[in-house]
Amino acid sequence: MKLLFDFFPIALFFGVYRLAAMFQQPSFDFVTKYMSWMISGGAIKPDQAPMMIATAVAIVATTLQVSYVKLRGRKVDTMLWISFLIITVFGGATIYFHNGDFIKWKPTIIYWVFGTAMLVAQLAFKKNMIRQAMQEQIKLPDEVWAKLGSAWMLFFFLLGAVNLLAAFVIFKDNDSDWVTFKLFGMMGIMFAFIVGQTIYLSKYIEEEKA
Template identity: 55%
Template sequence: MKFLFDLFPVILFFIAYRLGLSHQEAAHALALQYMGGLIAGGNITAEQAPIMLATAVGIVATVLQIGYLIVRGRKVDGMLWLSLAVIAVMGGATIYFHDENFMKWKPTILYWAFALALLVAQVGFGKNLMRKGMESQIKLPDAVWERLGYAWIAFMAAMGVLNWVMAFVVFKGNTPAWVNFKMFGATGLFFAFVVIQTLMLSKHMQEPEDAA
């Protein structure tokens, strides 16, 4: 369930984009009606409308995601606040300048921001954020926690590079293909990484100490 909850904005972004792509005239009219005041010059082309609408949906979905946690009295993870900040800035720039390149940069910036936050916390302050977030669920030796932290730093950094390559090299000028990669390729890599990580950690997991 948490995996799907974390993917909520990405899923809605994908659905909104595909619907907009399938119904460009309706998407164009909708974008002009509700977003015209947010767009530089007040006008966009029909081809630009799907990514504009999908970007707006992604921003709103992230806000709703945080709002849901607050209403339920749950803690909002710092990474989720960071995600909101990045999508608000890059998504807002995408809408205002009607330039999809800002939104294509958004995952890379977010991945690198996550990697930097993990690195600074672990190396600069001696705080393993992965351990902090997962220790209540699993018990691992200190050395394994340290390796896990560095593994996530490396993975996030690599994902940032991969998104840039896919967006601006492999699928340059092909936004639908990049959106598909964002939804299925990147998500699949995250899922595979988590599964492999779980299998590797299982042999190091420690039994919780019995309460005295």
């Protein structure tokens, strides 16, 4: 359930972008009429409208996530606060400067913040954040926890680099393909990593059950 909750703004960004791209002229008219006050110079090109609308929707969606958690009297976790801050800053810059490059940096910044936080926690405080998150569900030898923590740190740094490669090299002139890759490609890489991790840990899970 939490995975779907976290996934909501990403899926919404993809869906709105695709829909706006299909109806580019109405999307352009919408941005011109309702969003021009947010944009430097007050005007954009028609092909920029889908990114502007999708970014605005993603900002609203993340804001609603934070509001929903707080209204239920629950603590907003650090990951959600970071996502909210980054989408607001980089999404806002995307709309104001009508430049999609800002929002393309958003996944990389988030992944690198997570990787850096894990690295600082490990080096400065001798804390393994992966162990803290998972130790109630599974018992592992200390050396395995250490390997797992290092693997996640490296994975986040590499995933951030992959996004930059896709956004500014592979799909440099094709926002539509980058949006698709952001949803399906990045999630596919994440899923493959988790499956690999599960396979690696399976023998320890079996030993624990035995």
